[in-house]
Structures are given as structure tokens and as C-alpha cells.
Amino acid sequence: MNATLAFITLCFNRLTRGRHSHNVQSIPPPDRRTISHPYQCANQNGDLATCVKGSCAGSWKPPRAHHCSVCGVCRIDFDHHCPWIGNCVTLAKMKMFLSVLFVTPVAFTIGVFPVVRLLWSQILDALEASRMDPNTQRIWWSRIYSWALGGPLGRYLFGTILGFRILKGNLDVIDNQTSGSLVEVPHVGLHMTVIVGFVVSIFSFILAIKTSLQLLKGLTTLEALRLQAMGKQNIPLFLCIPDENDHPLDAGGTTSPASVVIPLHLGEPIYDMGARDNFLSLWRRSFIPPKADRQNFDWPLINPTLIKRLHHHKDQ
Numbered sequence: 330m331n332a333t334l335a336f337i338t339l340c341f342n343r344l345t346r347g348r349h350s351h352n353v354q355s356i357p358p359p360d361r362r363t364i365s366h367p368y369q370c371a372n373q374n375g376d377l378a379t380c381v382k383g384s385c386a387g388s389w390k391p392p393r394a395h396h397c398s399v400c401g402v403c404r405i406d407f408d409h410h411c412p413w414i415g416n417c418v419t420l421a422k423m424k425m426f427l428s429v430l431f432v433t434p435v436a437f438t439i440g441v442f443p444v445v446r447l448l449w450s451q452i453l454d455a456l457e458a459s460r461m462d463p464n465t466q467r468i469w470w471s472r473i474y475s476w477a478l479g480g481p482l483g484r485y486l487f488g489t490i491l492g493f494r495i496l497k498g499n500l501d502v503i504d505n506q507t508s509g510s511l512v513e514v515p516h517v518g519l520h521m522t523v524i525v526g527f528v529v530s531i532f533s534f535i536l537a538i539k540t541s542l543q544l545l546k547g548l549t550t551l552e553a554l555r556l557q558a559m560g561k562q563n564i565p566l567f568l569c570i571p572d573e574n575d576h577p578l579d580a581g582g583t584t585s586p587a588s589v590v591i592p593l594h595l596g597e598p599i600y601d602m603g604a605r606d607n608f609l610s611l612w613r614r615s616f617i618p619p620k621a622d623r624q625n626f627d628w629p630l631i632n633p634t635l636i637k638r639l640h641h642h643k644d645q
């Protein structure tokens with residue numbers, strides 16, 4: 330239990346750090362003519378994307394990078410901005426982030442297990458006390474409005490809370506009569522803490538599963554959201570295929586004459602390398618997010634089926 334809590338705390342601390350680092354401002358934009366592999370470009374001319382927001386001020390915005398409006402910087406391999414850690418989650422931090430999400434419900438289960446019987450018996454005691462108490466019967470159980478607050482669930486929830494108050498009141502009386510009583514005090518605060526822990530655990534687990542499934546499809550959270558929005562807004566995406574046989578630098582021009590820019594079909598998976606390879610690319614990342622490499626940029630691999638289709642398109 331202590332080990333899992335220490336693990337979560339350490340990871341949490343690590344994830345919150347570097348709010349303005351890991352940005353891409355200081356990576357020099359590559360010379361387009363030197364790029365020899367297909368890449369996602371900003372427009373029909375094959376231009377590299379730039380970011381004009383905040384301090385980015387027109388700097389290069391590599392493929393899969395996104396400007397986080399909360400952090401005010403562009404992040405490489407952006408997934409989403411997480412309000413809980415007050416920081417962006419990127420693919421570099423994903424392994425640690427997912428670990429925290431998966432370990433949280435485990436820590437909760439381990440922590441609650443020893444006291445679950447005690448808590449349950451206290452709930453039953455409180456409910457019974459509440460039902461037996463004539464006063465509570467009069468102001469709550471016999472009233473129609475007790476159903477209005479969340480239906481049967483709300484009726485029993487609030488009725489039980491009233492029961493806790495009655496039990497607490499009874500114990501205060503006993504305490505006053507026999508000082509130093511060792512009677513176990515049912516504490517509604519402990520129950521509330523467990524409920525909050527339960528909700529957080531469920532939330533963590535759902536988020537972990539959802540994010541993992543998206544990653545297996547080669548999608549970050551942002552890309553998955555964009556995919557949904559695409560149908561409505563039809564955001565155009567382009568891929569540039571430089572010609573490997575041609576050396577455009579020799580031509581001396583600013584654009585490679587042999588490169589072809591092709592618009593993508595709606596929802597075409599650009600970075601999906603297949604479930605197995607998507608999993609392995611995440612698995613092989615280091616657990617502790619590495620320091621940002623300010624000089625080099627690792628171009629994201631592009632779906633081979635897509636490249637095949639685009640080459641076919643290009644050859645026509």
C-alpha cells in the first residue's frame with residue numbers, strides 16, 4: 330500500500346514538472362529540401378507548419394505538435410492538457426501517466442480492503458438507526474420530497490447520513506457518561522473519503538482504458554477528438570512525399586520540384602502503424618520522460634498503407 334502510494338506521488342510530482350519546458354521553440358526548423366521521407370505538411374504547397382500563438386511567435390510546429398493554450402507553448406507529441414497535474418501529457422510522458430491511472434484503482438482497492446467490512450456494517454447500523462428514529466421518520470422517510478433528491482438512491486443516501494448523525498449523537502451521550510469510552514465512532518468523513526477515492530479510481534480506470542485504446546489505433550487524445558470533429562468541419566490534412574530519387578538541393582530551388590502534396594481522405598489514420606507496433610512504440614519508450622532534445626526531431630512514422638496509396642496516387 331505504502332509502496333503504491335509512494336509510486337503514485339513520485340510519478341505525479343514528475344508529471345507536474347516542466348510546465349514550460351518540453352516545448353519546441355528552440356528546435357530549428359529543418360530545411361524542407363533535406364527531408365527525404367513523407368511528412369504531414371501544413372498546406373497544398375508542402376510547407377512546414379508554424380505556430381504564431383503566444384511566445385511561439387512563428388516558430389516551427391513539427392507534425393503531431395500542438396500549442397497548449399494553458400501552458401502557452403507548443404508540445405511535441407501532444408496528447409492533452411491534464412488539469413489534475415496542471416501540465417500537458419505528451420507521448421514522452423504517456424507511459425508514466427498511464428501507470429498512474431492504472432495503479433490508482435489498485436492502490437484504492439488495497440487501501441480499502443481491510444476496512445470494507447467495518448464500513449459496510451457501519452452503513453447498515455446507520456441506516457437502521459435512521460429508520461428506527463421517530464424524528465427522522467417524520468422529517469425524512471415519510472416525506473414525498475425524500476424521493477425527489479436523486480430518487481431511491483438519494484433517499485437512502487441522505488437517510489443513511491442522517492443515521493450517522495443519530496449514531497454520533499448517541500455516542501456523544503455515552504462519552505459524556507463514561508469518559509474515555511473505546512466505542513468505535515462511525516465517522517461519516519471516512520466514508521466520504523472512501524467515496525471520493527472510489528470515484529477517482531473509476532475515473533482513472535476509464536481514462537486509462539480509453540487512452541490505451543486510442544493509442545492502439547495510433548491516435549493521441551487530440552487526434553481522436555479531431556477525427557470526431559472532422560466529419561463536421563472537414564479540416565483538410567496534407568501529406569508531402571518528397572522524391573527519394575531526386576536531390577532537390579542540387580536544383581537550388583526553395584521547394585522540391587519532385588515532391589508531391591496529397592490531401593488525405595476523411596479520417597485516414599496518418600500515424601497508425603498497426604496495433605502491435607503502436608503498442609511497441611509506447612512500450613519501448615523510457616518510463617521517466619527524457620529531457621527534451623533541443624537539436625533533433627524524431628519524425629513520426631507514417632502508416633505504410635497510407636504511403637502506398639499516396640505513392641500510387643503520385644505515380645498516376
Ligand SMILES: [Zn+2]
Nearest residue numbers: 380385396403
Ligand atoms: Zn505554439
Ligand SMILES: [Zn+2]
Nearest residue numbers: 397400410417
Ligand atoms: Zn498544457
